[in-house]
Amino acid sequence: GDSVTQMEGPVTLSEEAFLTINCTYTATGYPSLFWYVQYPGEGLQLLLKATKADDKGSNKGFEATYRKETTSFHLEKGSVQVSDSAVYFCALTDPGEAGNMLTFGGGTRLMVKP
């Protein structure tokens, strides 16, 4: 079945540092890929998405590129802020399924220090 693997955290960075959170996937078809973010005490929010190979999703300074050849969707941000401290989840869905089942990675906690 489909699966998502992301780097274990916590990732601790200083403000304005460069962020990379690795995500790789296995899927039988051509999945859509997502990054969700969970701020403390809240539910998950969609951060960005990409639906086909070489697509780049971006939002709030975060970017991720759908790399089919390496089955990866790494999350990057050039300069993190304290307010980016959260748990980040990589996920995929099979676009052929109307039910929109999501397969999640285990989540990566990011802590940004002033």
Next chain:
Amino acid sequence: DVKVTQSSRYLVKRTGEKVFLECVQDMDHENMFWYRQDPGLGLRLIYFSYDVKMKEKGDIPEGYSVSREKKERFSLILESASTNQTSMYLCASSPSYQPQHFGDGTRLSIL
């Protein structure tokens, strides 16, 4: 904006009680989902529904049931609560072929 509302942010119940967790969405989405989130285990799908009165088991349905009598409301039921059901419960909804939108979660403690 899509709004997925879970009835309680925090809930404390006793072992053996029947517990209802309610979720309402205001965007006429076909699909609704219940997950639980536990440290080290990530998010696990309990049940989902792709239409009124329709339900499908997810990865961990044991000890739970669901009800979807109206399109906007999806209820999760713990028939006889046990301490191992202490967790964060997240509801989500989506239209077909579109990303899921999540509620803020219910942190449930079973004593």
